[in-house]
Amino acid sequence: GNSVTQMEGPVTLSEEAFLTINCTYTATGYPSLFWYVQYPGEGLQLLLKATKADDKGSNKGFEATYRKETTSFHLEKGSVQVSDSAVYFCALLPIQGAQKLVFGQGTRLTINP
Amino acid sequence: EADIYQTPRYLVIGTGKKITLECSQTMGHDKMYWYQQDPGMELHLIHYSYGVNSTEKGDLSSESTVSRIRTEHFPLTLESARPSHTSQYLCASSENREYETQYFGPGTRLLVL
Numbered sequence: 001g002n003s004v005t006q007m008e009g010p011v012t013l014s015e016e017a018f019l020t021i022n023c024t025y026t027a028t029g030y031p032s033l034f035w036y037v038q039y040p041g042e043g044l045q046l047l048l049k050a051t052k053a054d055d056k057g058s059n060k061g062f063e064a065t066y067r068k069e070t071t072s073f074h075l076e077k078g079s080v081q082v083s084d085s086a087v088y089f090c091a092l093l094p095i096q097g098a099q100k101l102v103f104g105q106g107t108r109l110t111i112n113p
Numbered sequence: 114e115a116d117i118y119q120t121p122r123y124l125v126i127g128t129g130k131k132i133t134l135e136c137s138q139t140m141g142h143d144k145m146y147w148y149q150q151d152p153g154m155e156l157h158l159i160h161y162s163y164g165v166n167s168t169e170k171g172d173l174s175s176e177s178t179v180s181r182i183r184t185e186h187f188p189l190t191l192e193s194a195r196p197s198h199t200s201q202y203l204c205a206s207s208e209n210r211e212y213e214t215q216y217f218g219p220g221t222r223l224l225v226l
Contacts, residue, residue, distance in 0.1 A: 034214070038154075043119075043203050043217040087154055093213075099144075100161065100171070101215055106154035 002027045006090050006104035013080055014112050021075040021107050023064075023090035031092040033057075033066055033073040034101070038087045047075075047088070082111045116140055119204050119218035126194055127226050134189045134221045136204030142216075143209035145187040147171070147179060150201040150220070162187060163209065194225045 007022040025033065032051045036044040048057030050066040050073065057064050062077045073090060090104040117138040126132055138145065147160040148171075158171030162181040176198070177191050187206075191198055201222050205215040 036217075043219045044156075044205075045217065046214050049214060089156070100146075100158055103156045106156075108154070 002102045004104035009107040012110045016079045019077040019080045023073045029095045031094050034091040036089040080111050085111045117218040123222050125224045132191050136187045138206040142206035144207045146205040148203040196225045199225050
């Protein structure tokens with residue numbers, strides 16, 4: 001079946017540190033891949049997405065590259081800010097079936113000044 | 114910016130009460146979804162709809178029910194609330210096309226005493 005595995009949290013970094021949150025997936029074919037972010041007290045917001053192999057999604061300084069060889073979609077940012085503190089969800093949308101998002105378990109990120 | 118709204122944002126209610134959580138979107142999206150988010154952050158799909166008069170149960174069994182009489186409106190009802198229903202409920206919508214992004218509302222945080 002389809003599944004997403006994310007790096008376990010919580011993750012705590014200092015401001016301006018480099019961020020990587022690992023995400024790997026299992027799916028049939030080539031699903032679309034997403035990173036969503038959830039700020040405290042809010043719903044999920046789309047951060048970035050990629051719909052085919054080798055695509056790179058980017059937004060607000062965050063990047064992730066769709067790697068079919070390693071079935072991965074790791075999230076990276078070169079210099080994090082306190083305002084990046086949130087929960088990050090990796091997700092896939094299968095190409096077959098009911099088109100339902102499959103989420104990872106979420107990674108809580110805290111950035112200290 | 115997605116236009117999807119949920120009311121109420123917070124609800125504290127006693128056991129046995131009937132409640133309806135409202136979700137509306139102004140984007141004309143055919144697909145709508147309800148997720149339950151437990152305190153450990155994990156998201157579970159409990160209901161979805163492909164359009165008017167279409168409703169399906171999600172991956173997590175839920176005692177709630179939904180209806181889809183209008184495209185823009187997808188309310189969720191609990192006939193008799195219990196403490197085990199305490200959770201955050203997130204509504205989402207998307208266009209009825211392949212690889213389409215889901216847009217989320219701000220969520221309703223429910224506490225059943």
